[in-house]
Amino acid sequence: MTKITEQYPVLDVLVIGGGVNGSGIAMDAAGRGLKVLLCEMNDLASATSSSSSKLIHGGLRYLEFYEFRLVREALAERESLLRNAPHIMWPMRFCLPHQPHLRPAWMIRIGLFLYDHLARRELLGASKGIRFDTDSPLVKGIKRGFLYSDGWVDDARLVVLCAKAAAAKGAQIRTRSRCVSAVREGPLWRVCLEDQHSGEQSEYRCRALVNAAGPWVSKVLTQAVGQTVAKQIRMVQGSHIVVPRMNIGEHAYILQNSDGRIVFVIPYEDAFSLIGTTDVDYCGDPSQVTISEQETEYLLAVVNSHFRQHISVSDIVWSFSGVRPLMDDESASAQKASRDYSFELDTPPGAAPLLSVFGGKITTYRKLAEAATDSLCRYFPDAKPAWTKTAVLPGGDFLDQPSLQRQLAGQYPWLPADLLQRWVRTYGTLCRHFLTGCESLESLGDHYGAGLYEQEVRYLVREEWALTVEDILWRRTKLGLRLQYASTTALEHKLAQLLGSRLTTPAEPANP
Template sequence: MSTQFDTDLLIVGGGINGAGIARDAVGRGLSVMLVEKDDLAAHTSSASTKLIHGGLRYLEYGEVRLVREALIERERLWGMAPHIIWPLRFVLPQTNSPRPAWMVRTGLFLYDHLGGREKLPATETIRLGRDERGHGLKDDGRAFVYSDCWVEDSRLVVLNARDAADRGARILTRTRLVDARRADGGWAATIADADGERTVTARALVNAAGPWVADVLGRVPHARDDRGVRLVKGSHIVVPRLYEGDHAFMLQNPDRRIVFAIPYEGDFTLVGTTDEAWEGAPAKARISRHETDYLLETVARYFDRAPTQADIKWTYAGIRPLYDDKAANASAVTRDYVLDLDQGPQGANENAPMLSIFGGKITTYRKLAEHAMQELAPFFPAAGPAWTAGATLPGGDMPDMDFAGYLATLAARYPQMPAALLRRLARAYGTTTPDILRDARTPADLGEDFGAGLHAREVDWLAANEWARDAEDILYRRSKLGLHVPAGAAEAIARYLAA
């Protein structure tokens, strides 16, 4: 590759699409720099429903291509990261359904057969009153049971960034793009962090800024603006566990929208999502009272136990940057992605490409990255071929995707460590867990205990290897312990990091 520029590819945005493209590109031999104005996965990519799924309801809107691509990716991603992705069975009650049973059954038949399902079990029909998975529901009618996968969404982003960095990419968090302009056949971009501004040059620019994609375009003179982004807020609530079992529920509302109820962090149930139009500039999203009421009403419609506002333990919200297909209903806006390649105005600099990403979903991020590299291929003729389809992510190299087998091996290696601690670490870090534990024999060897099994050694490792800078990074996007640590833990972690 040319040495004329500081980097071949400058990627703006540290969500799942930016991290996925960085990993793919550096693995093909390109030099890569990624800048993210906040933390990795600080916004939309950590505010999902935590699913690797085809999107059953998208079939209703004719999104067959998207659903098929997502279904193919589902088991592929599971194989790449079996520590943070695992199968989940969904119970879809037909009670209260605005859709006739034949329509749901047809959709599930397509769902089972569109994507080459191999390891996940097929759909079954059950009678809720005779099946333990119906316990906790008000009605005991017919239900369908199908499969998708769970994902620790923010960890998926971090692992893609970690793999990219291990292969040579520069990942710069808390670093924002000030502006960018075409110059000398490439790009001259001003970036800024806590130490001030500097200019970097690149052969190509990738705008993967998610909800801020239009904002980035506004920082580039003469950027094409004929593609629109539709901002839709999705919010979730976390309540005390509503039912026993490790299955999830897909709940159909009278307005035809879908809400999931999913086991979360052992003691809780995650309920979401909403679809609410976001007006104005993108910002940190928060749930509204209207959304909270909607989700609580959905739970009350189906479950014996109806939580109230006072029962809500945590909420989160994110803004989805959907491609604007002019759909009247926010729920009907396409979840497919659009890649827009802008080669600039005609003239000497017309071959300095900018690729902007509109839309997308976590499940299809890897394919999106491949398609992004196809768009950029004419500008990098020496780049290598696609390679990510079978390549595991850090910690995911478990034979036969056998998490239980790996956990048993870990327990034999660290016999004095609590089983719950080892399981949590293995779920987060997979086969890289010994890099954290090293020669420790007991929890006391891991340093200060901040609560819920979070120790100083893990905090140190996250700061050194996963770009964690503050307590929120650690508690809510790396370890997922924010709901478990005692009061004052965040402050204690902040003091520790400052020291």
């Protein structure tokens, strides 16, 4: 049965899509004093935004395609993001082995010089040339290379923290809520949302509608809104594999391949290495994307041509794939398709505006959200100015990870160091929400394995919209890497108890 929701008689902005762009726009708009609702048909960051290479980077290889503005903007955003979220983002050094037959050294030096100087750099070290000794993990034929700096991010947690920031500014966050229809009624939109569990439908009225549905942006336009698509997106599949750790130290590797692509080998969750990504044109339902045998073989071949330690399919402990909704610039290959973003503002005379977001990359999500919200604020003259450039994300109000870990260790000396480290780089100061009042490991409640305790689970359900085992093990945390072969029955029972009649799902990764 449909009911009219009266929490807000009329919303200012309703955002469709709970990925990084939608959550970023909801956060920005709510912080400007607008009445905002964000709806997501699944879980936050359940598609593209949890399937990235987990990097905050300018995109060194985009320089080859002359995308200087995009690289400059992304490089500048690196600094803002690293300052605003020290718990889920941190600097990382990248080692680029030199392969003379692929790119000459002078070309790489010029690219790295531009990378160092296109935008102001305060937190990250400059690039330099290096030589490899006998201790190098690389094959003997690789004698020299380059080091440069970029950043790491827990992509799924970035989305959740943006949603938390939006909620703290008054936004409503509705997960598992699909936009069924959106109809213009003069200066307002009438939007129907359907609860994916109960089937119950609710209607909202809003002054502006944002379509940030990622790979589904065109589908929302044609099926929910009933409009033709002004801009086409190109769906590009990117796949990754995770193997036991290959990285020595904290350096990541960026490997050049003969087809012009690059592959990252990144330290991941302490005991693993993350390898990716591919670039393959994709057709079909984005929710059904999975890594192909050809992609797996491709990633293995690139790594094995560079590292002494060879890996095979049997070494893969997890794989995941995502669909990137890139702007269709008619590039010949998926790898050359632009990672830039744009948005289309549809404003017929006297009618409520519709803003649709196309393309983008995780590094520039804040800038995209700011520009999108700026374009909407012409319809809201009382809106406050842009504010997110220096806005610390929830849990990020501390100096650095070591100092926070020392502080918490002094307050909770009974906490194991590895557990405390995970909480610091997952929650930052938010971990106090489930540590307050605890005096021992036993006071954290039931233990479900790999350092996951009941107090943390309760917090994730209560404050981070977690509803399923998958939400907890693969997006709010990455503990699925350690628990994917273990029984999660006790955790499923706890979620059923906490959520009542709301359904939980098995502990399978979104893209096994």
